[in-house]
Amino acid sequence: MTTDETYEQADPHVVETWLKGWSLARELPLPIADHGGLRVDVGWPDQQTRYVFPALGPGLFHFANTIVQPAVFLKICAPASLVRPVLPPRWVIQAPGFMMTRTLPAHPSRLPLPEGYTLTFDTANAGPIASIYASNGEVAASGRLAIVDDYIIYDRIATTPAHQRRGLGSAVMAALTTEAVSRDIRKGILVATPAGKALYETLGWKMYSLYTTAVIPHN
Structure with a gap:
């Protein structure tokens, strides 16, 4: 069971598979490898770019310390309590997400x-x-x-x-x-909100990884 103190790192292949599907579903460019994570050039007014990491690591630390503009999202398969201490104060943690899987x-x-x-x-x-x-x-x-x-x-x-x-x-x-x-x-993946997680659990889905999001808000 994942806790705030110890957590099992997500499989990078599973994370990449989910992000490819997310990009396809939203008709966006496919993810590109970048500093040990994946980058999607989203291009929306409220989300220009997203970086997704299967675990805490040097690539996340690099972007957290060099990005200063808003509308760039960092997404990490790790508890928020472990992500928050490695981010400069300008980053704001968003509502929690939950990567979930199920054998259909x-x-x-x-x-x-x-x-x-x-x-x-x-x-x-x-x-x-x-x-x-x-x-x-x-x-x-x-x-x-x-x-x-x-x-x-x-x-x-x-x-x-x-x-x-x-x-x-x-x-x-x-x-x-x-x-x-x-x-x-027969293999399904999704990322749920807290409300969605409760629904999906009743349908047989299991949490695969915590999914923490941080962004620099617009002033």
Whole structure:
């Protein structure tokens, strides 16, 4: 079990696989090796670049001490209590993340939707997308997959606030899992928020690594 004092380092291959899937799902450039970690040139106004490291190390220390501009993110598979002391004060630790993995079931089942909701599947985009629509036509929940080698990466799993607590997130995950298994892929990876972690644990996902994010905020 990972604790703040001791933690098992994440497998760099697993971290790279997840980050490739994240990049594909968001139609961004694939990660590039940089100082022992991986860099994605994101290019969004609120996130120009992200550096991802499977563990604490010299590359992280280099960027933490040389980067001074905002909208550059450092992401590390380590507890925040170990990351915070090695960062200069200008860096702010964000809400915790949790890298999670699961061996997908061989025969997943779709979950029934509440009355008035419909689910559609779109495979024409960067990755398969499951969307649940409310009776008024608005998107109530959605999520997508990216495929990297023999892994499925789940990303952008979200339920709009007005439609939460109706099992829609679980229904999206079930639909995506059915699609993944139909492609003969049984290994899944995702990064969850604290709220998402609770949902995924009920669906059989296990925490693989703590995932700490730091950024220099805009003034």
